[in-house]
Amino acid sequence: MQPRHFISLLDISGGEFRNLINRAIDLKNHRDPDYQPLKGQVLAMVFEKSSTRTRISFEAGMAHFGGKAIFLSPRDTQLGRGEPLEDSAKVISSMVDCIMLRTFKHETVTTFAKYSSVPVINGLTDEQHPCQLLADMQTYFEQRGDIQGKTVTWIGDGNNMCHSYIQAAMVLDFKLHIAAPTGYQPDKTIVNAAGKHVQLFDTALTAAKNADLIVTDVWASMGQEDEQKQRCAAFKNYQVNAEIMGAAHADALFMHCLPAHRGEEVSAEVMDGPQSIVFAEAENRLHAQKALLEFLLCAK
Ligand code: CP
Ligand code: NVA
Numbered sequence: 001m002q003p004r005h006f007i008s009l010l011d012i013s014g015g016e017f018r019n020l021i022n023r024a025i026d027l028k029n030h031r032d033p034d035y036q037p038l039k040g041q042v043l044a045m046v047f048e049k050s051s052t053r054t055r056i057s058f059e060a061g062m063a064h065f066g067g068k069a070i071f072l073s074p075r076d077t078q079l080g081r082g083e084p085l086e087d088s089a090k091v092i093s094s095m096v097d098c099i100m101l102r103t104f105k106h107e108t109v110t111t112f113a114k115y116s117s118v119p120v121i122n123g124l125t126d127e128q129h130p131c132q133l134l135a136d137m138q139t140y141f142e143q144r145g146d147i148q149g150k151t152v153t154w155i156g157d158g159n160n161m162c163h164s165y166i167q168a169a170m171v172l173d174f175k176l177h178i179a180a181p182t183g184y185q186p187d188k189t190i191v192n193a194a195g196k197h198v199q200l201f202d203t204a205l206t207a208a209k210n211a212d213l214i215v216t217d218v219w220a221s222m223g224q225e226d227e228q229k230q231r232c233a234a235f236k237n238y239q240v241n242a243e244i245m246g247a248a249h250a251d252a253l254f255m256h257c258l259p260a261h262r263g264e265e266v267s268a269e270v271m272d273g274p275q276s277i278v279f280a281e282a283e284n285r286l287h288a289q290k291a292l293l294e295f296l297l298c299a300k
Contacts (some may be wrong), residue, residue: 004296005113007122009130009167016295017171018146021138024284024291036066037298041097043069045123045135046079048103049222053258054123054131057285061293068094084092089115104223119296123140126160127187127222132257133164134288137172139281140213143253153177153248155204155263156238157231158186161217161257166190168253169197179207181234186194204238212247215255216240216265245275255281 005011010237043062044056047278055071061071074080079088086107091293093116099220101109101120106127113120122130140147154162158180166186169176170193178186179201185191191198201207208214218226219235245252254276262268270276 003117004299005116005120006130006209006292006296007109007113008127008128009133009164009171011130012171014171014173017137017168020134020288020291021141021297022262023294024134024138024287025142027290027294028284028287031064033064037294038062038065038067038097041065041067042095043067043098043293043295044072044092044096045098046077046092046099046103047072047073047075047123048101048108049124051102051123053282053285054100054102057289058123058293061151061286061290064290065293067097085111086115088112089120089227090117090195093117095258101126108179109225113239120291121178124160126169126221127163129160129164129257130167131289131292132161133168134292135284136215136257136281137168138284138288139255139277140253140283142213142280142284143277144251147213148173149175151175151177151210152213152215153179153207154215155179155207155240155244156216156235157184157219157221159217159221162186162214163190166194166198173197175199177201177207179204179238184231184234185230204240204244205247206248208244211252213253213255214240214245214248215294217257218259218261219265235265239265239267240270242269242273247300253277258282 089112098119100123102123104126106125109122109125152174154165176198204254219231254270256278262271
């Protein structure tokens with residue numbers, strides 16, 4: 001039987017998503033050091049790209065649960081020397097209980113999953129970042145309750161985070177307004193699949209109107225460093241600042257997956273202001289992924 005993977009938010013139902021959020025909140029508020037459901041279990045973590053939050057949260061989460069995490073980089077494994085993904089997936093999954101991958105191509109994770117005998121978790125690809133959405137949605141639920149029917153506004157690049165927001169809107173049933181400059185719109189197939197959940201706007205200000213949550217991300221993602229200059233020019237009217245927050249509901253929240261660039265995609269005033277919950281959001285990576293590991297590895 002194929003193991004249960006977590007590669008996209010479309011891999012889970014709305015009910016499962018809400019259960020994960022509730023479980024994450026419970027694990028956060030009632031930490032029991034004696035609860036070690038993953039004792040003796042091992043998570044392999046393959047990072048083709050840098051990470052602070054994802055690496056530490058998975059590693060700490062496995063430690064809390066009595067298990068262990070192994071960090072693998074292509075530089076010092078045979079993955080970086082061209083060993084076929086299929087072979088690597090078969091070998092690694094024969095020795096560990098779960099595999100997390102952070103890669104460039106989304107297909108790397110889907111191929112890995114096809115040949116893995118244990119659950120595979122997407123720790124970010126160029127296309128999606130579903131683990132971040134578990135934490136973001138936990139953070140929203142903690143502060144405001146269920147997000148169903150609410151309006152979330154995405155401002156900036158139609159990137160991996162934007163795509164995962166689109167899929168979260170489908171699974172949790174909220175409205176997503178997107179303002180992205182021409183040439184940096186989200187993938188059409190992903191947008192079209194979301195139907196009425198997604199609406200595209202020409203300006204950041206019109207997209208922000210009546211929002212309950214405003215979200216943005218860096219203008220140049222990992223792997224796009226060479227495009228930084230041209231992207232800064234293309235995105236100059238897409239900064240989340242006080243004017244944008246002023247167009248949203250008075251109690252609107254601000255989120256950013258981090259790392260952030262104050263003065264680019266977000267003003268320092270908003271990033272460090274009272275509506276910003278970015279550090280609670282970052283901490284929740286730990287709790288949300290503990291709930292995910294439990295869901296994937298301890299399911300009866
Ligand atoms: N938000 C996020 O995934 O952060 P890292 O790149 O530090 O893991
Ligand atoms: N869009 C960003 C997210 C980082 C967590 C990137 O891919 O670099």
